Amino acid sequence: MSADSAMRQVVTDAYAQRRDVWEAAAVRIKAWLKQQQKGLLKDKDISRLDVDGHRIKDPARTLAKLVEKAAEDPGLEITTPREVENHIRDIVGVKVLCKSPRDQTMMFDALRDPQQLGSFVLIDQKNYVDPPKPSGYRACHVTLRIPADQGESVFAEIQVKTRLQDAWGELTHEDMYKPGAAMKPSELHGEFARAMANMLATVDDMADTLAVELSALTNPDLDTELPSEVEDTIEVKVRATGPKYALAVDGDGRQGLIPAFAVRKLSDSKGTIKVSDFVSVDDRLRVTVEEDSKGLYYIPVTLGPTPSPR
Structure with missing residues (x-):
């Protein structure tokens, strides 16, 4: 059996053995995130943070990433399903969408706070907002280790994006250019994608400024006095x-x-x-x-x- 065929079989075994555990972990993470949402936005507009569902990475994408890693490190051997998870820690993915960059920062900070994590363990964190990826991609990623009811713990990646950062992926067809996908980005695609990302980031910043201004106008200091005379109503x-x-x-x-x-x-x-x-x-x-x-x-x-x- 060739090395690629052997790796493909290990990936197939991993998905057969662990998919149910991954799905259960994703449901648990979403429930936990909704509690975080309520705690962070207590008595505020709950729609500022939206737990936007989950996905289990397509097996072909997982295999493509492993093949890429093996090409970079010829000594790398993936022989067990657990090794698949150890090297690809975003098989389970959950997305949180935020109305503005300030909400994104608030959520990113909470996901890295040990007091908030409970039994979850922070494994990795990446800020692709400042600076963004060369492609223009912007998001904050957190990788957590989640205890499982059955078998070994599960790694999961939580992506925290503004709604416009998420829209950028749809507008640029970003999913078509990931490892294992059908297309490779052209120079023109790259230029357009980066320009669109920068424009959307500017709109995000403007929306943040407007939100702060509106908050100041509609919810000023608690000691603000109302007019004492009410004859002219x-x-x-x-x-x-x-x-x-x-x-x-x-x-x-x-x-x-x-x-x-x-x-x-x-x-x-x-x-x-x-x-x-x-x-x-x-x-x-x-x-x-x-x-x-x-x-x-x-x-x-x-x-x-x-x-x-x-």
């Missing part, structure tokens, strides 16, 4: 609501934001709140109007909806 109707603010419209069709700090003051709550817990779509509220160079704000006088006209 109008009625507005809530059109949309979310964690940080609600959007309302007045009788003249002007739209304004109902900020979190104003809702928090009226609710007598401490710390961060979700506006949507107190303000619902189609609520009619009495508000004062505050307008400055940055926007139009409706400051509720009370949280209870006003009676609808008969």
Whole structure:
């Protein structure tokens, strides 16, 4: 049997013996990540982090990577299924998508914190954001060792990406150019892919800046005072609501934001709140109007909806 045939058989055996264990480990990791998501975003917009499913690497890709490693190291021998896992530690992969780079950094930090990992063990970490790969690929990778209910532990790679970093892979057909895939990148493909990656990274940074600015405008310091005089009020109707603010419209069709700090003051709550817990779509509220160079704000006088006209 040739060396390549022998390696192909070992890979086949590994997948036959361990796939169920890998799948179980992936389910366990996703459940754990969802707990991390809730803990990191307690009382905040939970959609800032999204556990986006898992994959078991295609056997052909695993074989291609092993063949590549053997070509680089002629003395390398892969004779057991466990050796396959020891050399290819991303057979189990889970992806976390983030709204912005700051959320990506927050998640990456949590995945490297021993106090957060519990029985999981950090094996490796790679930051492909600063600097990115030469191809333009950006992501943060963490490799963990996961205890298994049956047999030996499982290695798993968690990829933490912004939504735009993930979209780059789809837009550039990145999957077509990986080891063992059908195509090899041309010079033109490489130039376009890098340019697109840089443009999307700029948009990511802009989105981060906007998110910080919006947070400052809608959820300022806890000691922010509301207007003391409420004689001049109008009625507005809530059109949309979310964690940080609600959007309302007045009788003249002007739209304004109902900020979190104003809702928090009226609710007598401490710390961060979700506006949507107190303000619902189609609520009619009495508000004062505050307008400055940055926007139009409706400051509720009370949280209870006003009676609808008969």
